[in-house]
Amino acid sequence: MSTSFYVGALELTTGAVLVCAVMTLWRRQVRTIVTMLRLQGVALASVAGVLAWHERDLGLAITAALVLAVKGALVPWLLRRVIRLDPRSRETAPLINVPASLVSAAFLIVVSYVVSSKLTALAPSAASRLVPVGVATVLVGYFMLVTRRRSVSQIVGLLLVDNGIGLVTFLLTAGVPLIVELGSTLDVLLVVVVLQVLVVNAGARHGSFDLDQMRELHD
């Protein structure tokens, strides 16, 4: 694979991760947001795939396949089941309206670029120059966690943070050892399953997923 093709493919796939993150803030339909999350998982897996090809690294290739299976298929499928079980979570209920959150996202992206430019300067390479994109994905994920009320949106925010961290790891270190990646990916899967059970149970008990109304403990 020629260098310019490698750089181009890396830029395109990394860019896709961030665009998907922004799209999750943009769209209102939770179903569309989950689709965006799935596309982001696929893009993240492609980043790992491109790096694996370039570095001729079998472990990274297996990681890419794992990411594709978990974040590109399994997690979105689980989230979709939650939406189907809870008709109220079809639309997001943002605390901050969509234009304001998009402008905030733009601000966060600029911040992440400024902040991580020092980090990038340490070891300039085609991959590490794209680290700001990963940091921006993490920040957008946190923003979503803070400003969205429905629990499905918050799960999505958490997964965005995780994808961002994954992207930074891939770009900076060309992937952590396979066993660590396996652990963290399964962790995410577990978190989603637990949250799903929690959401469905809470829905059955209280008929609501609005986290603002769950300040008190009931017996």
Next chain:
Amino acid sequence: MTPDGPPLGYAIIASILQVALIVLGGPLLMGLMAKVRARAEGRVGAPIHQPLRDLRKLMGKEGLRAHHSSAVLAVAPLVVLGSTTLAVAISPLVTTHPLLSASSDLFVIVYLLLTGSIAMALAGLDTGTAFGGMGSSRAITIGALAEPALLVAVIALSIQARTSNLPAIVAATITHPVWTSTPTRLLALVAIVIVVIAETGRLPVDNPNTHLELTMIHEAMTLEYAGSDLGLVTLGAAMRLGLLFALLMNLFVPWGVATGSSILGLLAAVVFLALKTSLLAVAVSLIEVHSAKLRLFRVPELLAGGFVLAVLAVITQLATR
């Protein structure tokens, strides 16, 4: 622009050609879009040159103005037409060496277009009717959101070409064809498409065919116009559409634009531009057929999305430089 650029006479001919092309081509593009839409809906539709016929009919009519209107109502169409004509003359539409190409800056073009929008908004307010004021307020709201997105998106391109001069950006893109498929370009393209759809008042932002008071934006401002004044306003809107479509295509698919100083190149560029803008018009009207108009309160969301994509384009360009 450059000392070895083509002679002044060539630049003058090219600019006159551009203005003539947009004056005729803008209304034809509108006709083409209406035709494609009609065909997609299973109707025959009016012929493509119908907007030109309408313009001729309107121009031949007596101009009537409301009793209590001031000079603003009379001057606004001329301002719209004048600013758009100047922008068309100096933009890189068929050649990268139009008249005054050194001042054909991104900011100059955007502000020339903005001058026209402001004039139209003032004209909408002038007669004091409820619809006019409503249309002006809506148009300015959308414009205020769309202009920053347009500026930031083109800034992303100008970082790549290291100049904010539009002809120079087009020329640089012709010499670096790889640039057309970078992530920056793709993001900026989506942002500019959103802006152009908003600025030209097409679906899903504004429906150009309806006169329903709840939804109309551009039509509400022009309600008080009649006869030859209406003709001028309509021509101005059509030229704006033609200019924005042509600029969009030339910034992202610059092939066919004449870079040398041969008359034959100019003529070929005219054919290429007509083809490119027609393709874009067909694509936009096919999107229109398949999309419903957004609620007015959702339009800022669309434009904010465009703005963020433009910022992303700038950031990726800075990050990957």
